[in-house]
Amino acid sequence: MIRRHQSMKFLGGYYAFPGGRVDAADGATDALASCYGLDVDAAEAIFPGHDGGPALAFWVTAVRELLEESGILLACDAAGRPIDGRDPATREVIASLRKELMAGTPLPALLARAGWRCDVRALRFLSHFITPTSSPIRFTARFFLCRVPADQAPALFTEETSEAFWIHPGEGYRRFVAGEMKMAEPAEYGLGYLAQFRSVDELWAAHANGQHKFHGVADRMNALWKDFDWKANRFPSPAR
Numbered sequence: 276m277i278r279r280h281q282s283m284k285f286l287g288g289y290y291a292f293p294g295g296r297v298d299a300a301d302g303a304t305d306a307l308a309s310c311y312g313l314d315v316d317a318a319e320a321i322f323p324g325h326d327g328g329p330a331l332a333f334w335v336t337a338v339r340e341l342l343e344e345s346g347i348l349l350a351c352d353a354a355g356r357p358i359d360g361r362d363p364a365t366r367e368v369i370a371s372l373r374k375e376l377m378a379g380t381p382l383p384a385l386l387a388r389a390g391w392r393c394d395v396r397a398l399r400f401l402s403h404f405i406t407p408t409s410s411p412i413r414f415t416a417r418f419f420l421c422r423v424p425a426d427q428a429p430a431l432f433t434e435e436t437s438e439a440f441w442i443h444p445g446e447g448y449r450r451f452v453a454g455e456m457k458m459a460e461p462a463e464y465g466l467g468y469l470a471q472f473r474s475v476d477e478l479w480a481a482h483a484n485g486q487h488k489f490h491g492v493a494d495r496m497n498a499l500w501k502d503f504d505w506k507a508n509r510f511p512s513p514a515r
Contacts, residue, residue, distance in 0.1 A: 276291065276440060276441075277344060289462075295344070301332040301333075305384075321485055337419050337421075338350075339382045342372070344439075346427075346428075346429060347429055355394075357394060397421045400487040402418045402468070402488065444465075
């Protein structure tokens with residue numbers, strides 16, 4: 276999990292999963308062509324009725340944001356062989372690609388230069404949330420599961436986050452309930468859902484069909500967040 280910088284105007288200081296906005300470039304022809312393991316039509320079947328661009332762009336965004344926020348790259352060569360993070364030279368290339376990505380070079384161009392593709396086989400759809408109607412910033416967000424490559428380790432990058440750490444889903448949910456970690460519904464629901472599984476293998480098997488397992492509960496979200504002070508970034512103090 277990561278913690279958003281306290282200074283961020285939207286949910287500053289809240290704990291969340293790595294991720295971010297779908298950029299127009301994520302849906303460009305070269306970005307879609309860089310994907311290995313899922314094509315445009317198959318992605319549309321998973322996200323039926325999606326507006327605003329090709330559904331496969333969400334997978335590209337997931338790969339890009341994971342590299343930006345954790346230094347992990349889900350990639351393979353043209354034949355589908357995953358990159359080998361045990362190789363020091365490969366680790367150096369990943370670090371260099373992230374640096375150039377943060378400087379503005381598009382991900383497809385970086386991958387093409389390295390002879391790699393986005394390995395979207397590593398991603399499975401988890402959930403779909405839409406922000407409460409009271410929020411001054413509205414968006415629809417989709418969340419994915421992935422197995423972290425055994426030969427890559429996540430790292431903390433401080434452009435947008437102040438903390439980054441591994442935590443057991445059940446412990447994360449306990450800290451949320453205890454008021455020790457502030458979270459919005461996507462993180463809260465996600466941890467509660469993940470905590471039901473005894474292992475990553477069991478979780479992965481439950482998502483073998485590629486379909487999401489739950490939506491955000493819109494009525495609950497709208498009711499819970501209607502009094503949130505978005506400018507002060509806090510709920511009102513309880514009456515005494």
